[in-house]
Amino acid sequence: MLSKRLIVCLDVREGKLAKSIKFVDTKDIGDPVLKARQYYMDGADELVFYDINASRANRDITLKFVEAVAAQIFIPFSVGGGIRSIEDATKLRLAGAEKVNVNSAAVKRKELISEISGAIGAQSTVLSMDVKKTTKTREIPSGYEIVINDGTHMTGMDAIDWAKIGEKLGAGELVVNSIDADGTKDGYELTLTRMIADSVGIPVIASGGAGKPEHLYEAFAIGHADAALVASIVHYGEYTCRQLKDYLHSRGIKVRMKF
């Protein structure tokens, strides 16, 4: 049986760990490669790197960074941030990223999803969506709206519709990131996660809000997620990946226990 996945998310800027996780351990400052290796050894099933300051100018730095990570970890990892073309996606794949994540750029130009999916395959094309709860309207029947540019710009698009469109255009996975839950440590947005997971035929990754092991359990058992994304809960040393998996295993969730 397929295991539920634990995915660790690292924010990077110009090849260095971004501030949010910079203070974990003094000797790790600025070295996301070391951190990635540590999570790999600790049983993370997958890693995702968000290049939070991606631009044309620092693209080469990002590629070098991806190559360095790929030489150190032997589990899948994806890279997101600033991917706007087939060329961007192909270069990241060749540098060693298993998957690429598109977000705002795909909302602005939908064809980006089908272009990338056509070039590197649906299995390597991940659509990340930032979602905010809103009032139910005719345009937003689910009451969940897609936002872009780090949550600053409402798009008027219904999250469930967008998930279905993304699947149709060739996304192989969806990251459902709740802007409301993000950073609260109060748990994932379970209603949203479940609505999307039940509406599409591709795997859904719950993101935003993990603060304790129970939250991961809920994401799988209640939210119907295929994978759960964690960040600060492991970056600040509160829990190791192994501890999170031990907990999930004890609650009857199938996770990869030998690594």
Added chain:
Amino acid sequence: MLAIIDYGAGNIGSVQRACVETGIQSVITPDPADLKKAQRIIFPGVGAAPTAMENLKRTGLGEAIKQAFAAGTPILGICLGAQVVLDRSEEGDTPCLGLIAGTTVRFKLQDKSLKIPHIGWNSVKVLQQHPLLADIDKEDEFYFVHSYYPQPAKPENMFAVSDYGGEFCCAVGNKNYFAVQFHPEKSGRFGLEMLQRFARWDGSVPAKSGAKGK
């Protein structure tokens, strides 16, 4: 020399990096002539069968793989390398290399809550012992990402299964050809160990010890 075949199908670099990690010397090559000289060959690939077969034909690599197989060179197929060695693939109804009798088929899942592609970590049940499957325990998991899988016509070519809404074949073999549907290069420690076993494999398969128990 271990040759990793480059025919424009996906993440060749990841395979080589995994070789580096395990101390295996390898070269990436798009040249059919190199396959003749190679002591071992890895035939990786992700993507669609029709495109892959087209590239293999155009470059002459398909013919070179057949010759290397006939010459007894140990070959390890990964993912697409486990699919296009059968007679044909349902994906685009594509005629394939035919080194193993059978067809590559798409998942047909009764359970509609199961997603396609099958992406993630899954355990592997060994049906027949093989040097490359030695020491694999039923709790060891490997990384899969695929919508199609190889279905050999004869049980003797089927070495392991995995379970996704029912059992499906995830390891096929015929003499000096062995291939897995999962990605050893992305499967952590157990995947790297499989690559190490391949680097030592002489291409022979010991006489059948019969089907292995659960």
